[in-house]
Amino acid sequence: MAHSDNSYPTISNVGLDGLLVTFAPSLSDTANRAALAFRAHIETLSWSEIQESASTLVSAFFRMDLVQHDPETMKERIAAELSIREWLDAPLPEGRRRWTIPATFETSVAPQLEEAAELAGLEPHIAQKELCDYSLRVLTLGFAPGMPYSGYLPKHWDIPRQSQLVNVPAGALVVAVRQLIIFANPSPTGWRHVGQTAFQCFRPDTDTPVALRPGDEVRLTDVSKTELDRISATDPSGNGGAEWKLI
Amino acid sequence: MGLVVHQCGPALAIQDMGRFGYLATGMMRGGAADTKALHEGAALLDQSPDCAALEMVGTGGTFEATTDLCIALTGAAMRTILNGTPIVWNASHAMQAGDTLTIGPTLSGTYGYLHVSGGIDIDPVIASRAAHLTIGLGALVKPGDILPIGPLTDVANRCIPTDKRFEGGEVRIVPSAQTNRFPEHLRNRFEQTLFRRDPRANRQAIRLDFEGDGFADPSGLSIVSEIVTPGDIQITGDGTPYVLSIECQTTGGYPRIGTVIPSDFAKVVQTPAGRELRFRFISIAEARDIETRARADLQKIKTRVTPLVRDPREMKDLLSYNLISGAIAGG
Numbered sequence: 001m002a003h004s005d006n007s008y009p010t011i012s013n014v015g016l017d018g019l020l021v022t023f024a025p026s027l028s029d030t031a032n033r034a035a036l037a038f039r040a041h042i043e044t045l046s047w048s049e050i051q052e053s054a055s056t057l058v059s060a061f062f063r064m065d066l067v068q069h070d071p072e073t074m075k076e077r078i079a080a081e082l083s084i085r086e087w088l089d090a091p092l093p094e095g096r097r098r099w100t101i102p103a104t105f106e107t108s109v110a111p112q113l114e115e116a117a118e119l120a121g122l123e124p125h126i127a128q129k130e131l132c133d134y135s136l137r138v139l140t141l142g143f144a145p146g147m148p149y150s151g152y153l154p155k156h157w158d159i160p161r162q163s164q165l166v167n168v169p170a171g172a173l174v175v176a177v178r179q180l181i182i183f184a185n186p187s188p189t190g191w192r193h194v195g196q197t198a199f200q201c202f203r204p205d206t207d208t209p210v211a212l213r214p215g216d217e218v219r220l221t222d223v224s225k226t227e228l229d230r231i232s233a234t235d236p237s238g239n240g241g242a243e244w245k246l247i
Numbered sequence: 248m249g250l251v252v253h254q255c256g257p258a259l260a261i262q263d264m265g266r267f268g269y270l271a272t273g274m275m276r277g278g279a280a281d282t283k284a285l286h287e288g289a290a291l292l293d294q295s296p297d298c299a300a301l302e303m304v305g306t307g308g309t310f311e312a313t314t315d316l317c318i319a320l321t322g323a324a325m326r327t328i329l330n331g332t333p334i335v336w337n338a339s340h341a342m343q344a345g346d347t348l349t350i351g352p353t354l355s356g357t358y359g360y361l362h363v364s365g366g367i368d369i370d371p372v373i374a375s376r377a378a379h380l381t382i383g384l385g386a387l388v389k390p391g392d393i394l395p396i397g398p399l400t401d402v403a404n405r406c407i408p409t410d411k412r413f414e415g416g417e418v419r420i421v422p423s424a425q426t427n428r429f430p431e432h433l434r435n436r437f438e439q440t441l442f443r444r445d446p447r448a449n450r451q452a453i454r455l456d457f458e459g460d461g462f463a464d465p466s467g468l469s470i471v472s473e474i475v476t477p478g479d480i481q482i483t484g485d486g487t488p489y490v491l492s493i494e495c496q497t498t499g500g501y502p503r504i505g506t507v508i509p510s511d512f513a514k515v516v517q518t519p520a521g522r523e524l525r526f527r528f529i530s531i532a533e534a535r536d537i538e539t540r541a542r543a544d545l546q547k548i549k550t551r552v553t554p555l556v557r558d559p560r561e562m563k564d565l566l567s568y569n570l571i572s573g574a575i576a577g578g
Contacts, residue, residue: 015506054271210272
């Protein structure tokens with residue numbers, strides 16, 4: 001995924017709603033790190049013009065009122081901050097958390113684990129172990145509120161999405177293109193369904209509707225389905241037995 | 248105490264200005280499709296535009312007041328009857344306890360709004376009363392529901408002129424992050440094409456029908472999923488444009504040819520199925536001038552409210568009267 005392209009980063013307007021800083025033309029781990037680091041940097045400056053910010057797979061977005069504030073002036077100010085360092089090798093921001101999330105891979109709730117393992121060239125039990133061995137970064141939250149796109153798994157996990165959609169339940173673990181997602185809601189998906197968690201991505205009735213933040217790390221821990229069912233029944237927090245600590 | 252819903256159409260939901268500040272979590276703002284209509288309702292009832300109102304698509308319903316209250320009707324005009332007597336749209340009216348209000352069907356436009364004095368006073372969730380059904384917030388309004396209202400104010404029998412945003416027409420767009428992926432000839436053809444709003448439209452996106460070739464980005468390269476904003480015109484793989492609406496996702500993986508300016512967004516959402524839409528690129532500078540004027544007009548919106556002096560029963564041209572009077576600048 002390494003690349004070098006002198007035309008990046010780019011700064012462009014999204015309608016009149018803000019400015020988008022894009023660090024790479026295609027998926028890239030370094031560009032995601034740069035987006036996280038640059039967004040965090042701009043946040044520390046507390047510019048009054050910025051109403052909110054977000055980071056996506058390879059970009060940072062700064063929502064601002066481009067009717068009131070001249071886009072060219074704001075682009076120059078963003079460009080000046082971009083030039084203070086090479087953001088592609090910037091350290092990740094502080095205050096991130098490492099989550100340990102219980103997951104089960106029993107066939108009844110992991111119907112495509114075998115198929116995904118085969119595409120990755122692995123025995124199912126090795127695939128399952130690998131999914132738990134890696135700490136994956138929350139690259140961005142999207143599709144539904146709080147739903148993490150996390151990555152990157154090793155290269156052999158660069159398996160394509162399937163054209164046939166499957167229906168997965170809330171909390172489902174799905175995998176494709178070196179990324180792992182925990183589904184927020186029951187939904188059709190082209191990603192392969194390889195496991196199940198009791199983690200609730202979106203909890204609108206609580207003080208913290210979205211628990212994960214971009215940049216957090218997620219590590220799965222293998223539990224039995226019986227244990228996961230027990231956790232679902234007894235953990236009222238929505239964390240599904242997950243724990244976190246600062247990294 | 249408030250309005251009891253006796254019978255209603257399939258697409259009624261409580262909306263306000265939506266939820267800002269949650270893009271990083273993957274939550275789009277949602278809220279009323281036509282926020283101009285929220286401002287008009289607020290001006291009529293002399294209250295904050297942040298008050299929640301009932302958004303009605305296609306038709307309204309039958310509502311009974313359980314207490315004395317004031318209502319206002321804005322957005323897509325609907326046939327409306329209060330205790331057997333037709334009442335005018337873009338106006339406020341008094342209801343007494345026991346009065347029955349029947350709204351629907353739509354006469355022009357798509358989204359109609361029923362406002363109540365004090366706003367619809369349900370408990371907010373994540374700092375808003377807006378239903379955002381795609382992410383599981385709130386629910387459609389159904390028969391038997393009671394819409395609780397805030398404090399009564401004496402603001403009945405007022406009217407407000409509106410603009411021509413309910414019939415389609417020209418929509419101004421600005422270049423956005425991915426406009427340059429589309430070569431000039433494609434952008435020119437996009438501007439020259441007569442589109443019609445497809446019936447396949449909802450609060451996520453509005454599909455545009457057209458004849459001839461599509462508008463697919465000829466490079467054919469896939470793009471990384473990226474931040475989108477309501478008003479973005481997304482071109483799917485087969486070349487069909489969709490205007491993203493207020494409940495779109497926060498990111499999208501299709502390239503966008505441009506973005507509808509905020510002042511014309513209500514026109515896109517209000518255009519009825521089958522009606523014509525054309526798009527014209529303007530510069531960012533021109534768009535900023537238009538939006539600056541539109542905001543100044545909005546600041547003065549309460550000065551456009553006038554007493555509803557004519558007796559509605561004597562008005563033969565009842566609905567057309569309010570629909571065509573006083574189209575405003577900057578609309």
